[in-house]
Amino acid sequence: MSERAIRLHTPVELAAGVRFGLDARATHYLAKVMRATSGDVVRLFNARDGEWRAELTVAKRAVTATALERVRPAAVEPGPTLAVAALKRARLELVVEKATELGVAAIQPLATARAVVDRVNHDRLAAIATEAAEQSERLTVPAIAPLRPLDAVLAERAGDRPLYAAVERADASGLAEAVAAHGAGDLLIGPEGGFAAAERAALAAAPGVVAVSLGPRVLRAETAAIAGLAVLALRMSG
Amino acid sequence: MSERAIRLHTPVELAAGVRFGLDARATHYLAKVMRATSGDVVRLFNARDGEWRAELTVAKRAVTATALERVRPAAVEPGPTLAVAALKRARLELVVEKATELGVAAIQPLATARAVVDRVNHDRLAAIATEAAEQSERLTVPAIAPLRPLDAVLAERAGDRPLYAAVERADASGLAEAVAAHGAGDLLIGPEGGFAAAERAALAAAPGVVAVSLGPRVLRAETAAIAGLAVLALRMSG
Incomplete structure (x- = not known):
């Protein structure tokens, strides 16, 4: 042997x-x-x-x-869920790989007004998540949910778990500070062009949504997803 | 017009x-x-x-x-320096792009015992940094230093600025906690196979080096670089 x-x-x-x-x-x-x-x-x-x-x-x-x-032994691997706008193929694949390494529990691709694609290759994303789980010593493979509209995803959430929404807004607090104040939660990353007005209104009205900033620079959507998960997942896994 | x-x-x-x-x-x-x-x-x-x-x-x-x-107006853009082992081309290019978005001040590619390449395309990396600075609304472009051995880089550092070294070691504290304790500093990411014994000894002996953990999972080197900078740079830029 x-x-x-x-x-x-x-x-x-x-x-x-x-x-x-x-x-x-x-x-x-x-x-x-x-x-x-x-x-x-x-x-x-x-x-x-x-x-x-x-x-x-x-x-x-x-x-x-x-x-x-x-x-x-089998173990629960607690981690945030990442809801992310359907980015271009290579960028979304990068997000799935890195999010899996960083301990994400599930990934929800979102159809948004300004998303660049209207379909995602679900099987390919699931295969990337499996390979990243194998490589990173995880015991669980994050579920890749089918593409759904933002409002349907918001409607299903329990309001008692924070959803940290990365926004370019002057009054948003830093993600690390928000997590320190509100506790473990999930991450929402919009499309490259940002959320449309109706989506921003839906976010403002949804219970549990906490607007957060990822710093003073303009991050590409995939960078925002990875950076946000780094801050959130490392904090949640101790 | x-x-x-x-x-x-x-x-x-x-x-x-x-x-x-x-x-x-x-x-x-x-x-x-x-x-x-x-x-x-x-x-x-x-x-x-x-x-x-x-x-x-x-x-x-x-x-x-x-x-x-x-x-x-011109402005100082404070940020960490990233010292990173010479990874494979695509991975190092990804690190340069994302590190620039996340506000890195300079990038130092390192020749290490287990690094996968013994040369890097400096001009290509500088062009990627320039494009990422243009896209992310930065005013400065991070300098890409020429490839140098780890020991030469360690010998030049002033000991009063922390160098957070990502290691897979049980006694290392989390990066966020270490930064809270020691303050702003720079980030050191080793090669995919980790540092060799002589390099680990040099790190242990170098003043200012703080061993840190990036969580319980095994991260690829480029993920560790991006995740570490997300934690460090977002904290340093407020």
């Missing part, structure tokens, strides 16, 4: 002795990219069962894993 | 009535990308003279600018 520094998410239930074939993505990665061979030991994880050592059997077109023993 | 939402850095001295030909980069951007025409008014800025309205004269192969009046 050879321990490999490889860590893969699996949707399959993990328990001692469980044996199962890996999916196409994991098979390709293990057999072609990492040149895994039978007897190699890797780590597998999912949100329910924690992280397990697992031994591989590599055949011509399939890789089978046998779970050996658990090395990390 | 037509006001254009265009903002360009220039190395030329700006004063009322000063007239000068723009360089190849600005000429290309104005004439080809933005399709500027004679009479268009843009903003020009540099660190010494602040930001100016300037009227363009667009000829076949040259664009001339005439400074009209100052709209923002």
